[in-house]
Amino acid sequence: MKIIRYDQLQEQLFYERLNNGLDVYILPKKEFNKTYATFTTKYGSVDNYFTPYGKTSMKKVPDGIAHFLEHKLFEKEDGDVFQIFSKQGASANAFTSFTRTAYLFSSTTNVEKNLETLLDFVQEPYFTEQTVEKEKGIIAQEIRMYDDNPDWRLYFGTIESMYHNHPVKIDIAGTVESISHITKDLLYECYATFYHPSNMLLFVTGPVDPLTILEQIRTNQAKKTFRSPTDIERFHYEEPSHVAREKHVIEMNVQTSKCLVGIKAKNVYTKGKEKLKHECAMGLLLDHLFGKSSSHYERLYQQGLIDETFMVDYTEESDFGFGLVGGDTSQPDQLAEEIQRILVQFSDIGDEQVERMKRKKIGSFLRSLNSLEYIANQFTRYAFDQMSLFDVVEALQSLTSDDIKTVARECFVPEQFTVCQVVPKR
Amino acid sequence: MFREEVKTIGGLRLHVIPTKKYKTNTLVLKMKAPLCERDVTMRALIPYVLQNATERHPSMKALRTYLDELYGATLQVDLAKKGENHIITIRMDVANEKFLGTTSPLLREALTLFSDILFRPLTEQGEFSVAIVEQEKRALKQKIQSLFDDKMRYAQHRLIEEMYKGSPYALDVHGKLSDIDIIDAKRLYKHYEHMLKHDEIDLYIVGDVALTDVEHDVVERFPLEARSLCSTETTTLTKRTSVQEVIEKQHVKQGKLHLGYRTNTTYNDADYDALQVWNGIFGGFAHSKLFMNVREKASLAYYAASRIESHQGMMMVMAGIEPSNYERALEIIHAQAEAMRNGQFSDEEIIQTKAVIRNQLLETVDTARGMIEISYHNVIATRQRPLDEWLEAIEKVTYEDIVRIGEKIELDTIYFLTEKEGEKK
Numbered sequence: 001m002k003i004i005r006y007d008q009l010q011e012q013l014f015y016e017r018l019n020n021g022l023d024v025y026i027l028p029k030k031e032f033n034k035t036y037a038t039f040t041t042k043y044g045s046v047d048n049y050f051t052p053y054g055k056t057s058m059k060k061v062p063d064g065i066a067h068f069l070e071h072k073l074f075e076k077e078d079g080d081v082f083q084i085f086s087k088q089g090a091s092a093n094a095f096t097s098f099t100r101t102a103y104l105f106s107s108t109t110n111v112e113k114n115l116e117t118l119l120d121f122v123q124e125p126y127f128t129e130q131t132v133e134k135e136k137g138i139i140a141q142e143i144r145m146y147d148d149n150p151d152w153r154l155y156f157g158t159i160e161s162m163y164h165n166h167p168v169k170i171d172i173a174g175t176v177e178s179i180s181h182i183t184k185d186l187l188y189e190c191y192a193t194f195y196h197p198s199n200m201l202l203f204v205t206g207p208v209d210p211l212t213i214l215e216q217i218r219t220n221q222a223k224k225t226f227r228s229p230t231d232i233e234r235f236h237y238e239e240p241s242h243v244a245r246e247k248h249v250i251e252m253n254v255q256t257s258k259c260l261v262g263i264k265a266k267n268v269y270t271k272g273k274e275k276l277k278h279e280c281a282m283g284l285l286l287d288h289l290f291g292k293s294s295s296h297y298e299r300l301y302q303q304g305l306i307d308e309t310f311m312v313d314y315t316e317e318s319d320f321g322f323g324l325v326g327g328d329t330s331q332p333d334q335l336a337e338e339i340q341r342i343l344v345q346f347s348d349i350g351d352e353q354v355e356r357m358k359r360k361k362i363g364s365f366l367r368s369l370n371s372l373e374y375i376a377n378q379f380t381r382y383a384f385d386q387m388s389l390f391d392v393v394e395a396l397q398s399l400t401s402d403d404i405k406t407v408a409r410e411c412f413v414p415e416q417f418t419v420c421q422v423v424p425k426r
Numbered sequence: 427m428f429r430e431e432v433k434t435i436g437g438l439r440l441h442v443i444p445t446k447k448y449k450t451n452t453l454v455l456k457m458k459a460p461l462c463e464r465d466v467t468m469r470a471l472i473p474y475v476l477q478n479a480t481e482r483h484p485s486m487k488a489l490r491t492y493l494d495e496l497y498g499a500t501l502q503v504d505l506a507k508k509g510e511n512h513i514i515t516i517r518m519d520v521a522n523e524k525f526l527g528t529t530s531p532l533l534r535e536a537l538t539l540f541s542d543i544l545f546r547p548l549t550e551q552g553e554f555s556v557a558i559v560e561q562e563k564r565a566l567k568q569k570i571q572s573l574f575d576d577k578m579r580y581a582q583h584r585l586i587e588e589m590y591k592g593s594p595y596a597l598d599v600h601g602k603l604s605d606i607d608i609i610d611a612k613r614l615y616k617h618y619e620h621m622l623k624h625d626e627i628d629l630y631i632v633g634d635v636a637l638t639d640v641e642h643d644v645v646e647r648f649p650l651e652a653r654s655l656c657s658t659e660t661t662t663l664t665k666r667t668s669v670q671e672v673i674e675k676q677h678v679k680q681g682k683l684h685l686g687y688r689t690n691t692t693y694n695d696a697d698y699d700a701l702q703v704w705n706g707i708f709g710g711f712a713h714s715k716l717f718m719n720v721r722e723k724a725s726l727a728y729y730a731a732s733r734i735e736s737h738q739g740m741m742m743v744m745a746g747i748e749p750s751n752y753e754r755a756l757e758i759i760h761a762q763a764e765a766m767r768n769g770q771f772s773d774e775e776i777i778q779t780k781a782v783i784r785n786q787l788l789e790t791v792d793t794a795r796g797m798i799e800i801s802y803h804n805v806i807a808t809r810q811r812p813l814d815e816w817l818e819a820i821e822k823v824t825y826e827d828i829v830r831i832g833e834k835i836e837l838d839t840i841y842f843l844t845e846k847e848g849e850k851k
Contacts, residue, residue, distance in 0.1 A: 363497030
């Protein structure tokens with residue numbers, strides 16, 4: 001077991017890699033009532049083309065299967081895992097992202113029992129043809145719900161426009177059609193490939209005693225047998241740096257138009273400190289240009305082109321990265337033009353501005369450490385790409401105006417911009 | 427649990443909640459007045475005008491740049507409805523300097539800024555800046571229109587509008603579109619002055635501080651005259667002779683089925699705890715009857731849940747379904763309500779639900795916002811109850827109490843937003 005101390009933040013992180021390859025992290029938070037635990041596999045919606053465990057050739061699986069599998073793991077022969085958690089006073093949940101599937105619970109009592117339940121239900125799959133069929137109705141309604149949600153359509157419409165080949169462009173839940181091809185055998189195949197402990201990470205945070213918890217986890221894992229770990233072979237999609245389409249307009253039953261400009265990043269590092277620095281630089285730059293304290297924000301707001309929904313965001317995962325800028329607007333074309341002009345006209349940022357933005361980002365990082373959910377989820381995301389959440393402050397502090405200009409040169413190129421709009425149906 | 431130190435300073439009630447949980451300090455100001463048609467739109471506009479600029483930071487950019495300098499302090503405003511009260515919330519969150527290696531007194535600086543925002547907005551000739559008011563009127567119009575675009579929120583709003591037609595609770599907290607144009611800077615400023623004199627105002631400070639650390643700073647910066655407070659009377663709905671059914675058609679792929687029930691029980695009532703348990707068994711959680719029967723067994727929906735409006739005596743059921751499944755979903759929902767009324771729930775379901783409610787309350791107070799919400803219930807209600815008493819009361823709820831609650835719950839309105847006929851999906 002290793003203890004990592006963060007003196008300035010007054011935090012201590014306990015870490016161990018178990019014999020079966022599982023990474024376990026425990027962050028004690030004495031003042032809190034609740035314990036929050038996530039059990040995450042490095043398997044998300046982008047993993048749709050890979051060599052299944054025990055096979056020799058690559059295989060394409062139906063879109064939405066990682067998310068479907070997430071739903072199905074909660075069902076067991078003798079009923080629903082939600083029932084067990086609630087009897088133990090816990091609330092359980094799960095989510096699937098582009099690159100991860102996380103199972104979690106939070107509870108203020110029976111932490112040991114709940115942790116046992118979490119480890120066991122994720123490691124004991126139970127799928128039947130009948131329950132797989134039944135789930136299709138539920139997920140179809142989840143997909144329909146998002147179909148009617150203009151913000152989701154805008155978000156995915158933008159990503160779809162950016163990518164030619166990369167599966168990040170496919171909706172995480174798939175489509176009603178694609179999920180109809182999912183079978184129990186396919187689920188078992190994905191499970192066998194991606195749910196090996198060596199591809200997973202367990203994070204526990206709350207008022208726990210780290211040594212007791214770690215011992216419990218070791219004992220639980222020692223009772224189970226796992227095959228020896230193997231490398232997972234995932235298909236590598238070739239992706240050009242320019243966007244797939246420049247503009248996409250979605251007509252919907254809405255009263256207010258929406259507009260997003262997508263910025264596709266090129267040369268994304270796949271892992272480590274370089275990646276962390278790249279992500280921090282892009283985040284800082286976009287906030288400098290479009291955040292509420294920027295002169296552009298003030299001007300666009302005064303012109304009535306944007307309102308409080310205006311946002312900037314930068315997402316970077318394994319081998320892709322994109323920025324998003326936009327929100328509700330009465331003039332979607334004019335807003336799209338303005339945003340793109342601001343991006344291409346950017347040439348410099350002063351040292352004083354860099355320092356102010358760093359201050360802002362460091363304060364906001366501290367704020368996010370108030371949330372156990374944020375810590376567990378983000379720590380896992382960083383760890384899967386060999387970075388550490390607790391290195392963020394250092395990465396921010398090391399940024400110079402040159403680093404920021406470099407990312408701007410690489411990403412603020414018109415061929416890498418796309419515009420997506422949701423407009424009222426005529 | 428949490429400890430709260432309260433002190434009345436003129437017209438301000440100061441609540442300090444000392445805790446070492448967080449790396450930041452949170453300031454939340456709540457202004458409460460009765461919901462009424464005449465004022466609701468002006469009240470919706472004022473906090474957004476205030477957060478634009480102050481005398482000392484006379485533009486959005488100047489104000490927001492100063493927040494960045496305070497290590498990215500945040501400033502947000504929002505509006506809510508608690509029973510028939512209109513609540514304005516202004517929130518700031520600022521890093522605790524002990525994690526930063528700086529000695530600037532960030533909390534005191536944030537308090538000064540907060541006071542500026544409340545008492546020293548940017549003015550021109552003794553009223554709000556016309557340019558800012560016009561800009562915020564435009565933003566408010568867009569906000570009200572965008573409510574229509576989020577179908578879940580829209581259905582919830584429409585159900586309440588139909589169920590409470592003619593009573594203040596039917597009003598949307600963002601006000602009325604048709605009232606925006608007639609508001610001008612002068613009238614708005616008059617109303618702002620009125621609010622500072624008459625609203626019930628609570629300031630919360632949550633973080634690694636005690637009342638004695640901040641009392642002096644607050645006294646200096648929040649000069650509010652004492653005022654007489656009156657609690658809002660909730661309108662009683664007249665009983666309908668039959669359930670009201672409202673069906674609305676739009677271009678949607680998923681139908682939104684929302685049901686409104688009168689619970690005839692609010693946070694003020696002794697059996698409010700039994701209602702919480704009732705709602706938990708019925709539809710509050712993933713182990714509840716609605717989730718198990720509408721979603722897990724019949725596979726009709728992704729979500730099917732119920733929730734109570736603590737201060738209004740209302741319960742709402744929500745489900746997103748295939749338009750063609752309206753009758754079937756309704757039948758299953760009715761059957762679950764009927765089962766509850768007939769006392770068809772087990773001791774196990776009661777124990778399970780109490781455990782989850784307890785967990786939920788304890789988790790709520792792990793966030794600054796949650797602690798404030800729990801404490802603020804006692805401001806809205808006439809009843810004072812610390813969290814440990816609340817938890818105890820939940821434990822004491824019996825099978826009989828829950829059955830008795832069921833006798834008081836009446837279905838009032840069914841609202842269904844569905845697809846236009848003859849459309850292909």
